[in-house]
Amino acid sequence: MKVNGTPVHGYDPGARLLDVLRDHLGLRGVKEGCGVGECGSCTVLLDGDPVCSCLVFAGQADGRDVVTAEGLGTADDLSPLQRQFVDHQALQCGYCIPGVVVSAAAHLAEADHVSEDSVREALSGNLCRCTGYSKLVAAVLAAADHRDSP
Amino acid sequence: MIGPTLSRPRLVRAATTQLADALCARGRPVAGATDLLIHGLDTATPELVDLTAMSDARPPVEQLSGGVTRVSATAPISAIARAPVPIPAALAQAIAQFASPQIRNRATLGGNIANASPAADLVPPLVVTDAVLGLRSADGARSVPISDVLAGPGRTTLRAGEWIDYVDLHPVEHSGFRKLGYRRALAIAVVSLAWSWSATGTRLRDVRLAAGAVAPTVVRCPHAEAALTELTPAVVATAATAIHQDIAPIDDLRAHAWYRRDALSGLVRELAAPTEEQTGTQLSERNTTAS
Numbered sequence: 001m002k003v004n005g006t007p008v009h010g011y012d013p014g015a016r017l018l019d020v021l022r023d024h025l026g027l028r029g030v031k032e033g034c035g036v037g038e039c040g041s042c043t044v045l046l047d048g049d050p051v052c053s054c055l056v057f058a059g060q061a062d063g064r065d066v067v068t069a070e071g072l073g074t075a076d077d078l079s080p081l082q083r084q085f086v087d088h089q090a091l092q093c094g095y096c097i098p099g100v101v102v103s104a105a106a107h108l109a110e111a112d113h114v115s116e117d118s119v120r121e122a123l124s125g126n127l128c129r130c131t132g133y134s135k136l137v138a139a140v141l142a143a144a145d146h147r148d149s150p
Numbered sequence: 151m152i153g154p155t156l157s158r159p160r161l162v163r164a165a166t167t168q169l170a171d172a173l174c175a176r177g178r179p180v181a182g183a184t185d186l187l188i189h190g191l192d193t194a195t196p197e198l199v200d201l202t203a204m205s206d207a208r209p210p211v212e213q214l215s216g217g218v219t220r221v222s223a224t225a226p227i228s229a230i231a232r233a234p235v236p237i238p239a240a241l242a243q244a245i246a247q248f249a250s251p252q253i254r255n256r257a258t259l260g261g262n263i264a265n266a267s268p269a270a271d272l273v274p275p276l277v278v279t280d281a282v283l284g285l286r287s288a289d290g291a292r293s294v295p296i297s298d299v300l301a302g303p304g305r306t307t308l309r310a311g312e313w314i315d316y317v318d319l320h321p322v323e324h325s326g327f328r329k330l331g332y333r334r335a336l337a338i339a340v341v342s343l344a345w346s347w348s349a350t351g352t353r354l355r356d357v358r359l360a361a362g363a364v365a366p367t368v369v370r371c372p373h374a375e376a377a378l379t380e381l382t383p384a385v386v387a388t389a390a391t392a393i394h395q396d397i398a399p400i401d402d403l404r405a406h407a408w409y410r411r412d413a414l415s416g417l418v419r420e421l422a423a424p425t426e427e428q429t430g431t432q433l434s435e436r437n438t439t440a441s
Contacts, residue, residue: 014156014198016187036188037253038336049228049255055184056256059156060202103251124335125250 004071013059029069029098040126043099069098090139092130114144158203170288182256211235217321223260223314240275240325260314269363274344277360287312300367322346364397371396390418
């Protein structure tokens, strides 16, 4: 598989994709929250689609493109979406944010028209236990405006 | 974590052969793995045959002659929803309410059937569209009606080494699906109901109702079906009572049996068409309350 554009080899195909990304590759933006697909903290893109990396066998990602929050932008070079999360102070404890940003990035890449409802639906698989959803949604909507009127 | 052995056959024939292989006596098929990775790997390290790498896999949805819709059992259900070929409304609505976007990008129709939960979201729509499953094994292919496959909670009549290849749905005029859960996303159904019928004027024909999470399997509801001859409030109220003869709910961690019985009656009553007295305002208030 390719992770954030770089070919990766030598992992256990029967391991969870989550463990390969965090422990094998050191991508700590991929968080394990619940480990049963309910919190969305471990969300990554698999060929552009958001998935819970705790519920994917690493071998099932063979030959496919995996993108984590680190692949969207770096601290020195934030993506426009990540920049909006900073500008909106769209985080409290921050644990859920990498997964939220990945789900939001998939929505912005796919949706022709972005609305508050569509953002809430797109983020429905990501739990924020600080319950700071309003700012998360505002940040994604601002990024959508930025996307549509660059 | 030491994972299980995961083989990824590249052809349908190879998948069938590997599942039958003696080396795979402890093996099992896997596709989306969204249940298996949670519940299936605790006691033994099984040998898994992944059904998601087959280059000759069928498309997510195909339209066959006679109005039959053939849906892949191994494609992610989001691919079924996105396919250019339309699917029955009941199944589309169930997919839209299924788990979360992330799970819909992995979970499969075959997995939801084989997992055999009485609360499975995608099964009631299959029951009301007279779904027939296409099964494969080294012994050949066979077709089985959905109701013959569901044996009990977590139990099916699938044979060892057999996997679900596709599901054929028969055309219906009107269909739909509703579920009650603790919240809208990522909620297991406390009660669910799928329906289909044809209408001549106000008279209903070929009524099929299937209820989830109120019996050991998803069940057809023949008493309620017989009572549901039209969508007037009085007739629908009769069906909402008759459906109690079709179910056997239990108390569990999600709800009491009495609640399931009452809530299912409520879902049936909501099938009533709005009457002329119900203005647009009243109707939208009713819908707000229901959502």
